[in-house]
Amino acid sequence: METVAKENMFYSFSKDREAAVTVPSGTTLTLETYDCFENQVTxxxxxxxxxxxxxxxxxxxxxxxxxxEPGDCLKVTINKIELADYGMMAVGKGLGVMKEEMEDLIFKKIPLQQNKGDFGYGISLDLNPMIGVIGVAPEGEAVSNGTPGDHGGNMDNKKIEEGAVLYFPVSAPGALFGLGDMHAAMGDGEVGVTGIEAAGRATVTFEVIKNKQLSMPLLENETEIGVISSAATLEEGIHRATSFLAGLLARESDMDKNNAVMFLSAAGQVEVCQVVDPLVTVRMMLQKKDLEPLKISFL
Amino acid sequence: METVAKENMFYSFSKDREAAVTVPSGTTLTLETYDCFENQVTxxxxxxxxxxxxxxxxxxxxxxxxxxEPGDCLKVTINKIELADYGMMAVGKGLGVMKEEMEDLIFKKIPLQQNKGDFGYGISLDLNPMIGVIGVAPEGEAVSNGTPGDHGGNMDNKKIEEGAVLYFPVSAPGALFGLGDMHAAMGDGEVGVTGIEAAGRATVTFEVIKNKQLSMPLLENETEIGVISSAATLEEGIHRATSFLAGLLARESDMDKNNAVMFLSAAGQVEVCQVVDPLVTVRMMLQKKDLEPLKISFL
Incomplete structure (x- = not known):
């Protein structure tokens, strides 16, 4: 299997970026990644x-x-995530939800082994390896890797883990996919501004689904499917996600909009991804078993 | 065991309200409840x-x-939740996150049995019976039961279920506890404005913890402990919860504030309760196993 070295990297998703590698649909690749600090702090x-x-x-x-091609959908399956044997965290003035109350910039090193992170103080944290930055070139101007959006980017979504499947709207020829910013562990919200940031390798499979317009990224795992919504506020992100799913249910099933919204109110889970990037991110997840009787397709 | 009939009810939490029943600490009571519409819609x-x-x-x-007494803490253990054999849902103009897009007020009846709700369309929803309104008299003016706050109230928190333990700050002699607004099922966010609203009975045990000042409600279950934070926006609610927990960790353990915030960033889960009441509500939950080495007390 081909490996893309971490030296093939970029800091913004852009239609105009030259490809590091060109592959056909169906390809499985391993992408090496730096940590979010480009391994500058060890x-x-x-x-x-x-x-x-x-x-x-x-x-x-x-x-x-x-x-x-633009108008297609790119399906990305996360087959495997491998991480370095340590992670770094940071807090400091102006960072995270406690930005006003923090002072000096502090880095902390977390040894990782056997799916545990040694936080110190006797605390051994369960790891939940995940990919923070993942996406394709956006429709318009280039977007810094630090910012999430409907093209993906810095969504910092705990459920982008091994076994997850993502669907992105393709806006540029070739899609121009990239990923980085892996975390060995992160709590929903990522309140301090980092997870346990780690370099690593992700093995992913690409499949192009032709002529499937998608306006926002979808996330699927063994039991759930849902939408990832980034916006200026969590309330706006939740409204976008609800509106997307209610519209899809009303269009693709026998439910009218009233029933679709009631279904989402009873069975849809609004979950916080992160609240510390230039836009915040939520996901709204549904149980596949609840949708099965509706025989709808999300694509 | 004594039962408090549902006719003993009120619409706002207030220091000035006359008690329906007086009991010593350690008492277990069953409280009958109407649904959130006071059973007007069947x-x-x-x-x-x-x-x-x-x-x-x-x-x-x-x-x-x-x-x-004011300055104490009231511990409330939810031993049992029993529900009627049907629930009601509603959506309509001005309600929920889709308020602008909705039209007529619609009510939907959901038959409940064997821990499943029949939503129609072939969908059998798993139930997660929970208590929407629960709290004590607030420190200041009376607060409508529709509004959540640090006294409790309409927190619409999916984890206030059988087996959960809540801790409330006592602000009035006798605490003046009440509960209602049970849901047979609700998704985090409660985006449409209701869960599957049901009348029922809750069996709870009260314990007064003397001289324990608490500024916000705590929630504990078998594996987790955390804080419930209501505010004008989710971002503000998350900041309050993070600040509360970071302060507690820095005060009660060897962690400094930097490490406390990094710990919360890696291991604290920000979860949405509801976004459809006059204030919105989040919870921030920690694994008890992660806290165990710190030997801290939340009270």
């Missing part, structure tokens, strides 16, 4: 003054998928 | 024009717990 005692803040959230790629 | 074909909208979200009580 010890708690580093000289933080020397960090280059322009080198944050690198994504590996872009990958050009031959069949992908 | 069929899909009702004449909705005749609903009295002043009779919404009745809570049964208040219960005066003898030992409770």
């Amino acid at each position: 010890e708690e005692g580093d000289n933080y003054g020397e960090i280059d803040w322009d080198r944050i959230n690198p994504a590996t790629g872009p990958v050009y998928i031959e069949e992908a | 069929e899909e074909g009702d004449n909705y024009g005749e609903i009295d909208w002043d009779r919404i979200n009745p809570a049964t009580g208040p219960v005066y717990i003898e030992e409770a």
